[in-house]
Amino acid sequence: FHGEEVxxxxxxxxxxxxxxxxxxxxxxxxxKLNNETFDLQTFSDAVENLPMMAEHTMVEVxxxxxxxxxxxxxxxxxxxxxxxxxxxxxLFTYETVSWKPDKRxxxxxxxxxxxxxxxxxxxxxxxxxxxxxxxxxxxGKNISTDLCAYLIDITGGTMxxxxxxxxxxxxxxGADTIKRTDIDAVTEPVLEAVVFQMTDLLGKGNYGAALEKxxxxxxxxxxxxxxxxxxxxxxxxxxxxxxxxxHGKTASELMKLYSMSDYPARKxxxxxxxxxxxxxxxxxxxxxxxxxxxxxxxDDPERLLxxxxxQLAQEAMA
Numbered sequence: 001f002h003g004e005e006v007x008x009x010x011x012x013x014x015x016x017x018x019x020x021x022x023x024x025x026x027x028x029x030x031x032k033l034n035n036e037t038f039d040l041q042t043f044s045d046a047v048e049n050l051p052m053m054a055e056h057t058m059v060e061v062x063x064x065x066x067x068x069x070x071x072x073x074x075x076x077x078x079x080x081x082x083x084x085x086x087x088x089x090x091l092f093t094y095e096t097v098s099w100k101p102d103k104r105x106x107x108x109x110x111x112x113x114x115x116x117x118x119x120x121x122x123x124x125x126x127x128x129x130x131x132x133x134x135x136x137x138x139x140g141k142n143i144s145t146d147l148c149a150y151l152i153d154i155t156g157g158t159m160x161x162x163x164x165x166x167x168x169x170x171x172x173x174g175a176d177t178i179k180r181t182d183i184d185a186v187t188e189p190v191l192e193a194v195v196f197q198m199t200d201l202l203g204k205g206n207y208g209a210a211l212e213k214x215x216x217x218x219x220x221x222x223x224x225x226x227x228x229x230x231x232x233x234x235x236x237x238x239x240x241x242x243x244x245x246x247h248g249k250t251a252s253e254l255m256k257l258y259s260m261s262d263y264p265a266r267k268x269x270x271x272x273x274x275x276x277x278x279x280x281x282x283x284x285x286x287x288x289x290x291x292x293x294x295x296x297x298x299d300d301p302e303r304l305l306x307x308x309x310x311q312l313a314q315e316a317m318a
Contacts, residue, residue: 001091002099003120007159012118013060013093020056020089028052034062040076047080051087059090066092066112067102074108081111090115123159125261128152132162136178139170143178149263150180153196154189157261161190191222195230196267198309199238203274207313214309224294224301231308232287239280241272275316282315 001009021030031046038061046059066077084090103109123131129148136143155161165187173182189197194217201210217227237258244253251265290308294301
């Protein structure tokens, strides 16, 4: 099990365990190994252990990449994985470690291929909106489709983040119907969402509010280079959207170009209407210059970011 959507990974891991393991005999038949407890002998023993007063055993291995083991250990684990007893289910999970099998190690790859690889990717916008709506409904709250899309956008669109934010919003709101003010009152937007709001304010000529957005990020102790990287990425996307608009293209083309979902793609296309191509070219130059200054000068990175916003505001007014 691997992938960005940890909420689903955790859900199906628990469902698999529930299917295979009885709570009364869990201590005998469920074995969990991680970086601190994993070694080949322990793993082999766990796989070979017969079920105790049950039909199945389950061995869960978290964050261990068998392809990064030594040559001799790869040989051994390939043998173990090639001959797993019928009563045993082995589950490898990856939440923080990337799953990148190296097919050059043929024996190990063939053993791994004998199992099932499941990627839990981020869900598309349509499915997420339905999921968010159901979770609000289960708490006795109504929410519009547009507000669902807005919440998904500012939280980064993972079910893990959304689940926590939905609980907070429902606890905060005393009404049956959720409003945007309810969301904004208790939800902390992700970096990319705040940068979008900041550039959107620049496009609307609200330069003071754009600077306030930057200062809010700095107060949250976001790394200046991380903020700058998000600003640069967003302006590149707006520049691409501007080019697509000038050639009669729609948001669907931007979705293909950046693997975006519908809502942020439409928002980016709308933002592109407010920026001239000349400004976007200058913005890219200013971001690069600020990057060089942060990395090479003794000037305060936070001050350089504030200066960047002021320079962007001046260029937008020109």
